[in-house]
Amino acid sequence: MFSPQGPSLRELVVQALSSVERGYDLLAPKFDHTPFRTPDAILDAAAGALRPLGPFGRGLDVCCGTGAGMRILEPLCQGRITGVDFSTGMLAQARRAHPDAEWSAADVRALPFAADFDLAVSFGALGHFLPAERPRLFAGVYRALRPGGLFAFPIGAPPPIKSREYWALLGFDLAMKVRNAVWRPPFVMYYGSCPLSAVRTDLTAAGFTVTTVPLPALGRRADGSPRCRLVLARKP
Template sequence: MTRWTDMTGAPRGADYASRFAELEAKGEEVHGEARLCASLVSAGARVLDAGCGTGRVAQWLHRNGFECVGVDVDEAMLAEARRAAPDIRWIQADLATLDLAEHGLAGAFDLVVCAGNVIPLVAAGTEPTVVATLADALRPGGLLVTGFGLDAAHLPLAEAPVTLADYDAWCADAGLSLRDRFATWDGDSYDGGGYAVSVHRR
C-alpha cells in the first residue's frame, strides 16, 4: 500500500480537480510543471505522466501538442482524468509493480514527469524500484523530471521519507545522471531549500 493510499483514505478525484480549476479561474498559475517539461523536450515529444492523479499535467501537454500517457494507482483520480480527457491513454497501476513491457511502454518516452510529491508518496521501501521503472520508460537521452518536498513543510506527511542523496543514488543505480536541479517548477536556482525539482538524463 502506498503512502498516498494511506494518506487519502476516501476517493476525492473530482474534489482534487476542482481545487486546481478554482485556482486557475482566479488567475493563478497551475501549469508550471507542464510548462517546464515542455521547455525541456521538442514539440511533439512523448511524455509519461507518472503518478498523474487527475491528469492535470498530461492534459496541458496534450493540448499543446505532446503525446501523453498517464499512470496512477488511485482509480478515483483516474476516473476524473478519463472524464476530462478521454482521448489520452490512462493506466491504473502502482509504479512499484508497473510492467512497462506489458503495456508496450518500455523505452518509449522522451520525458517522464513525476509532479505532486510522487516519489515520497510511493510505498516505503519501493522507491528504488519505482525510479528504476521510470528510467526504463525512457529512450536513451530521455529525461526524468521529478519535484518533491524534502521537509514536512513541503509534504502532506509528518516528516520527509526521501533525501536528495537517496534519490540521486537511486537514479545513478538506474543509469541516470543529474542534468539540472531547481527550487521550483519555474526554474529558480536550487539553494538547499525544502523543495527540489530534479532533471536526470538516461
C-alpha cells in the same frame, strides 16, 4: 473542508483510515478542490524549465492522479501522452478532463512499459513510497524511457528547522507513523522521506544521469537558495 466543493472532515477521516488506493478512490471526485492537487504555479515553473529541452515525443505522467500533469505534457510532447495510476477513481476523473490522452491502471512500482516514452514527469507522488520502494519505482521509469529519455519532477528544499512549516510537516509524518503502527491497512504519505540527496542516490543507482535546475518562480529561502528544484534524470 478547504472549499464548498471539497471533502468534508468526515470524508477526509474515512480516506485517511483506508488504504492509499481506496483512499484516493474515495477522494477522487473532490480531489481537485483540495490543496493536495499540485498547484498551477509548480506545474508552470516545471514546464518553463522543460520547454528549452524539448520538444519531446511521447510523454508519461507517473502517479497521474486526476491528470494535472497533462497540462505540461500536452504542449511539450508531439506524440501520445499517457497517465498511469493505481487508483481507478482518480483515473476516471482524469479521463473526463483529458479525453484525448491514454490512461493505464497500474502499480507504478511495476510499470508495464518498455522503451515507450521520451519524457516522464511526476508531481507530488514521492511521499507515497517508502525509501525501500524507490529503487523499484525508478527502475520502472528507467525501463519505460527510450535511450536519451528524461524523467523530471520538482522537489522542495527542506524548510528551516525554526520555521512553523518544518514542525507542521514533522508533526504530520509522526502522526502518520503512529497511525500506520496501530491501524491497517497502512496509508503511506510522508513529507520528509525523500530528501534530494537520497533521491539522487537512488536515481543514479537505477542508471540515470542526474542534474537539477532551480525553479526561481517558486521563490527563494532566506539564504538565497531556491525553495524548489526540478530534478532532471536522463537515461543515457
